Amino acid sequence: MADGSLGVSTGKGAGKGGRTAARIREAALELFSRLGFERATLGEIAAAAGVSQANLHYHYQDKDALWRAAMLDLRGVIAEEERLLEAAADASALTQLRMAMRLFLKISWKHPALGRIVALEGMAGGERLDWLVDHLLGPRNRRLAQLVQAAIEAGELKAFPPEQLVITLQAAGAGLINLTPLMAANFGVDTGDPAVREAHDSMILDALLGGLVNDKKR
Amino acid sequence: MADGSLGVSTGKGAGKGGRTAARIREAALELFSRLGFERATLGEIAAAAGVSQANLHYHYQDKDALWRAAMLDLRGVIAEEERLLEAAADASALTQLRMAMRLFLKISWKHPALGRIVALEGMAGGERLDWLVDHLLGPRNRRLAQLVQAAIEAGELKAFPPEQLVITLQAAGAGLINLTPLMAANFGVDTGDPAVREAHDSMILDALLGGLVNDKKR
DNA sequence: CGATTTCCTGACTTTCAAATCAGAAAATGC
DNA sequence: GCATTTTCTGATTTGAAAGTCAGGAAATCG
Structure with a gap:
């Protein structure tokens, strides 16, 4: 389930996945806020979060969705x-x-x-x-x-x-x-x-x- | 071709070339300062200045050079x-x-x-x-x-x-x-x-x- | 355990903007 | 007028980042 459902733990086995998504949002927030939307690349964000770039697209549909999710934090x-x-x-x-x-x-x-x-x-x-x-x-x-x-x-x-x-x-x-x-x-x-x-x-x-x-x- | 209407320069002598470069810098300054370096595209700047995108590269070597020239204004x-x-x-x-x-x-x-x-x-x-x-x-x-x-x-x-x-x-x-x-x-x-x-x-x-x-x- | 779902990645395709280039148009000089 | 230089553009190439996908690893469940 890759709906990018905001940090709140969904209960069941969301332990690991939820944490990964949270780390991604943290890295995204830092880079988006410092560099702006376009200057911050998904590659940088993925590297900062310690995951693959493709993983970003697993948790969040696209760059815009990731941006919004990070902001909602x-x-x-x-x-x-x-x-x-x-x-x-x-x-x-x-x-x-x-x-x-x-x-x-x-x-x-x-x-x-x-x-x-x-x-x-x-x-x-x-x-x-x-x-x-x-x-x-x-x-x-x-x-x-x-x-x-x-x-x-x-x-x-x-x-x-x-x-x-x-x-x-x-x-x-x-x-x-x-x-x-x-x-x-x-x-x-x-x-x-x-x-x-x-x-x-x-x-x-x-x-x-x-x-x-x-x-x-x- | 496009809409080369801008042709008739009011200035005399070397007026035209310098004016075009100045218009490009003005448009660049506005967009760079509002949107930031990467979010502002050369296409937008060229359109705002009323010239072709290739013209930007005639007057300025690359995007960085244009940015610096605009800042120096x-x-x-x-x-x-x-x-x-x-x-x-x-x-x-x-x-x-x-x-x-x-x-x-x-x-x-x-x-x-x-x-x-x-x-x-x-x-x-x-x-x-x-x-x-x-x-x-x-x-x-x-x-x-x-x-x-x-x-x-x-x-x-x-x-x-x-x-x-x-x-x-x-x-x-x-x-x-x-x-x-x-x-x-x-x-x-x-x-x-x-x-x-x-x-x-x-x-x-x-x-x-x-x-x-x-x-x-x- | 095996089955199933969830999570994650490497490799690939697509997209978009920067940069290049050959040559047209316009200005300048003779 | 013609020749030369300067200015400019459409078409194209290049490069980098976004986005896709098939399948592997790992957690979860019966």
């Missing part, structure tokens, strides 16, 4: 974020927003593929972006925009267009993480260094987000 | 930025930095290809990124980092790692511009709208950069 990441945020639904909008930003940074360091995919496909447009908006990004972004809107209405945040603010905060937060190769090539800075990461997070939280807050509330 | 953009900044070399570091940010936004709206290229190749790494750092990005980024360093030493800016701040400000400033297709797909927002652009620029300048400045200087 990120749904768990988004869901976890949502779960944690809902636990704080009672706090002020600004507090929730700060928490969302912290979560976003944490997730971006742990799963850099998500931010890279947004950047890659968000610039290119087309069918894959539409698919991502439908299946992964749309609800999350709209929810965050509502949160920003609420913070503005509560007078806690300067009045900028919520959609633009959401996207810009994400771009600012994920920028350095996405641009790890540039940091290395241009400055010799290693973003794997915990000191770099901490400096980055406090820069985003203290400085950037701080600048958006209404002075009277600071 | 951006040197003029960088040089212009540098020229304007040098005119204000006497102002305080913070003033220069604000000016640099304004310039960066203006340039990013006018030449969105530059920001997209940084994002695309800066994420992927590899030979093309190294080439870009050597020929286009390196000096500019290091100069900006020095400016930030000076502003910090003058006590005008909070003390964050200059390289990280430079990259993050660029990511924040170009984020929405790069992600124009995402803004359209996810929110139906058209970044061509002047109102959107103005709101974005003031958001970046007032809020984000404002947040980085030392309170005592505000």
Whole structure:
């Protein structure tokens, strides 16, 4: 049964096969998100996963299907974020927003593929972006925009267009993480260094987000 | 044959040949920066430029050479930025930095290809990124980092790692511009709208950069 | 155990884009 | 005008990656 049925174990003897499919998706996610859809070849993905190239076609019909399956693995990441945020639904909008930003940074360091995919496909447009908006990004972004809107209405945040603010905060937060190769090539800075990461997070939280807050509330 | 309509060049003398090559580079820059090197095909570029695919190989040896030639067209953009900044070399570091940010936004709206290229190749790494750092990005980024360093030493800016701040400000400033297709797909927002652009620029300048400045200087 | 299904691979075919080439068209020079 | 060079194109070749397939290995089941 080569239907490429998402990581969830189907019970019975899916032990080995499911793991192989998962390894393939992991390798695919890494390469797709770093290089983009066309630049990442099935040969590379197969090699990274330690399987034959033909095996990719056993588990997934074609390259597009593999791409979608790999992207769906990120749904768990988004869901976890949502779960944690809902636990704080009672706090002020600004507090929730700060928490969302912290979560976003944490997730971006742990799963850099998500931010890279947004950047890659968000610039290119087309069918894959539409698919991502439908299946992964749309609800999350709209929810965050509502949160920003609420913070503005509560007078806690300067009045900028919520959609633009959401996207810009994400771009600012994920920028350095996405641009790890540039940091290395241009400055010799290693973003794997915990000191770099901490400096980055406090820069985003203290400085950037701080600048958006209404002075009277600071 | 095809539709050789483009024949009549308005320019005189050596106008035609140079103009054709320039049109090819323009089309190449747009497509390379939006889609990335491999996703952009020579066929598309040729069609966008209104010439045959073989013509691309007449003016440029191969796809790589065309890519580099298209990138070099951006040197003029960088040089212009540098020229304007040098005119204000006497102002305080913070003033220069604000000016640099304004310039960066203006340039990013006018030449969105530059920001997209940084994002695309800066994420992927590899030979093309190294080439870009050597020929286009390196000096500019290091100069900006020095400016930030000076502003910090003058006590005008909070003390964050200059390289990280430079990259993050660029990511924040170009984020929405790069992600124009995402803004359209996810929110139906058209970044061509002047109102959107103005709101974005003031958001970046007032809020984000404002947040980085030392309170005592505000 | 043998039978059956699931999983996986090497070898092959197809497809598509990059690169080449011979020569036509247009510009330039005499 | 004719000759020469430059510019450009259609047709073709080349190469690399996607996709197919027959069958082998391994797990599962009676």
